[in-house]
Amino acid sequence: MNTGPGIQDLPWREREYLDAAVVASGDDLEQPLLRALYGYWDEKRGGRPLPARPDIDPTEIPRLLPHLILIDVQHDPLDLVYRLVGTHVVRATGGELTGCRVRDLPVPGAGRLFNAYAEVVADATPRALRGAHRATNGALRRFDRVVLPLAAEDRQPNMLLCGSVFHMSGSSAGTVNHGSVRESYRPRF
Secondary structure: OOOOOOHHHOOOOOOOEEEEEEOOOHHHOOOHHHHHHHHHHHHHHOOOOOOOHHHOOHHHOOOOHHHEEEEEEEOOOOEEEEEEEOHHHHHHHOOOOOOOEHHHOOOOOHHHHHHHHHHHHHHOOOEEEEEEEEOOOOOEEEEEEEEEEEEOOOOOEEEEEEEEEEEEEOOOOOOEEOOOOOOOOOOOO
């Protein structure tokens, strides 16, 4: 998967950026937590192009919940509104985003993020995002994210299910840890 510079290759606090790549399978994702979410999404869609929101049962994925984002998709004109934001994401971004429009985020990269989500809506294809952005407190946060479309019967995405792993700075520059993500995590589905 071509996601641009790897997180480990960028000096800490270098700059903001956002790279995106189409995800063909869970094997395209480096983070175990994101692979687990993709596997769950893939299982729930069965033979259909996309699963629907009612197919997603939070009780089946409790360890993923802090890392999840649900975004409502409104069409004509396209608008994206955060419906649910997990606690890991809230801590990493420095504020609660539930109810906010993606375009209205108080960060410089909001337009780039909106465009990446809009591509997922347009072609109903999962994307992996890798980037760095400023949190509301001004701290630079690196992240990996998978964006998975959900659709009603008309096959047009009406919601995005995202999993996010933020890489927080450690005690010294250049150190990255994975917060509550454990490398030994294995999904239970």
